[in-house]
Amino acid sequence: MQSPAVLKKHAEFVDRMATAQGIDLEEQMMRGRVTTPDLADAVLRCTGCSNPEHCRSWLASQKRVAQGTPDYCRNTEMLDDLRKAMDHG
Structure with a gap:
């Protein structure tokens, strides 16, 4: 089991990665496109990332909506x- 600090860090990565893709996860939850268990699974996938420090740098470098995620992104x-x-409403 992951520590609360690790889960918090990766929850932030998931949210920031979504934002970098132009996705507001809170809005998507309200629209029923993503559930709380979906987000929990995304955070757990993120904890298995092979390169979280590069991810942190990649996220920090995004100034506009990104055209995709890094190759290693598990989400x-x-x-x-x-x-x-x-895109389809």
């Missing part, structure tokens, strides 16, 4: 699905 599929759902 690419979820974020791509949310972006497609947003």
Whole structure:
């Protein structure tokens, strides 16, 4: 089991990665496109990241909506699905 500090750090990464993709996770939850268990799973996937320090740097360097996630991101599929759902209303 991950420590609360690790989970908090990766929850922030998930939120920031979504924001970098132009996705507001809170809005997507209100629209029913993502659930609390979905977000919990995303955070757990993120804790298994092979390169969290590069992720931190990548996120810090994003000044506009990114055109995708880093190759190693374990939440690419979820974020791509949310972006497609947003594009189709």
